[in-house]
Amino acid sequence: MKDKVIGFLNSAKGAGGVLLAAMMMAFVWVNSPFAASYELIHHAQVSVSIGDYELGKPMISWINEGLMVIFFFLVGLEIKREILTGQLSSLSQIALPAFGAFGGMLVPALVYLYFNQEDQEAMRGWAIPVATDIVLVLALLAVLENRIPLSLKIFLTALAVFDDLGTLIVIAGFYSHGLSALSLVLAGGGLGVLAVLNRFGIFRVRLHLAIGLFIWLAILESGVHATIAGVLIAFLIPISAGDKPILERIEQALAPWVAILVVPIFAFFNSGISISNLTTEKILSPVSVGVIIGLFVGKQVGVMLGVLIAVRLGLSKLPAGCDWYQMYGAAVLTGVGFTMGLFVVGLAFSQAGLILSINLSVIIGSCLSAAMGLAILSARSIALDKADQGNSEKS
Template sequence: MTERLSVLLRHEAAGGVLLLLAAAFALALDNSPLAHLYDRLLTVPVVVQVGGLLLEKPLLLWINDGLMALFFLLVGLEIKRELMEGNLSSWRQATLPVVAAFGGMLVPALVYAVLNAGDPVAMRGWAIPAATDIAFAVGILALLGSRVPVGLKVFLLALAVIDDLGVILIIALFYTSELSIHSLAIAGAAAAVLLALNLGGVSRLLPYILAGIVMWVAVLKSGVHATLAGVVIALFIPLHTDRAGETPPLVRAEHGLHGYVMLLVMPLFAFANAGVHLEGLSVGDFLSPIPLGIAAGLFAGKQLGIFGLSFLAVRFGFCRLPVGVNWLHLYGAAALAGIGFTMSLFIGTLAFGNPEYQAAVRIGVLSGSLLSGIVGYATLRWFADTPKGPVTGAAR
């Protein structure tokens, strides 16, 4: 477990650095004389045609609908593994991360809703601050090294997995447009093929990939956001195999995808979605309802929700803090969970189709994530000492 965690954290740390560089490059490019090239690049039409099937989208949407499906495929694989044999496989292990994740989604959404009440268009963005960018959050933990107890790393990873599951449900329930029954029927047929492959004990990944491509295209055409196809595909990839000594398909898929997703897909998404014109920005732009609601939700809402509900759950004896973790550690992790960045930007693209709202979303996400990262890092770096013994529900 510790070895696998250390490998994961190395990937996440590198991915976090690349995400930061990609976002900084996008900001610099979008505020330079080359800004028009940045905008033109993202609107370049990309066409794929096979017979009568035509897919034509600008490059930005290929990144958001296509490459991000790989990210959600990886998320689905991680969720399935954690639920079946990982940190969420028993209620005792999962209680605190579940409580924390629930608070970390509910309270930020409420903060946003309070600050945007009365504006039905702005209210479409209520879920933006509910997300957590696992690459950034866990990447910062990796940079802190041994200053952070292993129990806190496991807690934050489990919280992020549950948060991702919540985001998936939010996208499916609240950000789905008009549905095409014909396309959904094709997606259902592809799911049936995936189920047959699973029940038949097929361990080669290629058949799952081919059926998965059909499902992704069908979901893309159905009105349901195409990234959800990645999650569904992941659920059918077997975690176990009957052949002795063979690495399970899910583990092979997860290991094969992780580096590409963290080091390529997510930085590309950050580059494509983090550009915002800073010229002429004033304090009023940061304090307008949408960016203020997002920033306050990520910074204050995440801390209140995660730390507050966790504190109550431990105090009332429903669960315990992980071994070696104290309250300052938990507060630092709650602050790091406020780094919404790529996931919040992604939900922002779903919530507001009108480009005029995207600048407000990006201002809120970037400012809230930056503040959360600074506070979380500072807390864990300078104020939280690693205790030597286990911490129980009576810890102070």
């Protein structure tokens, strides 16, 4: 029984289930008579002292700037592995997901800006609908089990890697503020030490943890969003040390914890939406509409355009065993943008009421994309099964 539970939690279905459970728990709690206790935990001040240095932040900041570093560290490991040895290691493999990801980021951003072009402050949220939540997408695909080609799952994973990389560049370039030259120099020094260790294939857990913590603190004080530290550190983890595959081992050990602990905790602290404060006016505001339409319409249109261009130019082909109907269903699923979307909301805006309404719009857009994407892929699977049965009967 224990092995079955552990196996389920380590699966795509399990990770998605834990994530959805965390979201539902937060939603129910915030809309119950005990809502004040959620807010108390959410904003509780937590301080850490190291000698004379003291760092104090509310709990939500520790989650979004501290705990999520682990998530972005894992993202960085996945990106490095895919580029060096995985699905992104050759031009023919890169073209299709790269074009799809570029279109899937550009079109949603343009859709959002179209609805908010007259509001300078609202335009800060243009990056909210651009990223795909691969954890939830793979959990949704797991529901279909073997009824879709494995190549389609690989394509979506590769596309999400480009999505994440693009979003990280956006976070670093557009959501950083008040840069501190000294802190950036200190962070650069720490990264330089890791680069030397990486060059000689040296990896020591305690040493790398200490240097990583130093880099995180330096970037935290630099004005660049602290989660970028996770990705930079990951890029400087050696592939192997001697005959030991270091990067892959870390990734395999970390992935389950990120899926069933880190991301659900983030979801719990960022999806507590009180419906008592929501109005039709807020839900139909240009910002909310821009996010919903950007995710539900912009993502699928952008991904399909990108894929179509890559195929028409002869740079790539559709994934093996996949047709255009299935590709369209996958494109619709890329509109599931929960984790990164909520993360960018917190970077773009500071008003609590506005953040809650936009968070709801991220959830609405993601749910619409999930429902339509699954319906398309399920219908196509049924149609192909019937066609196969007909051909078998004829023969």
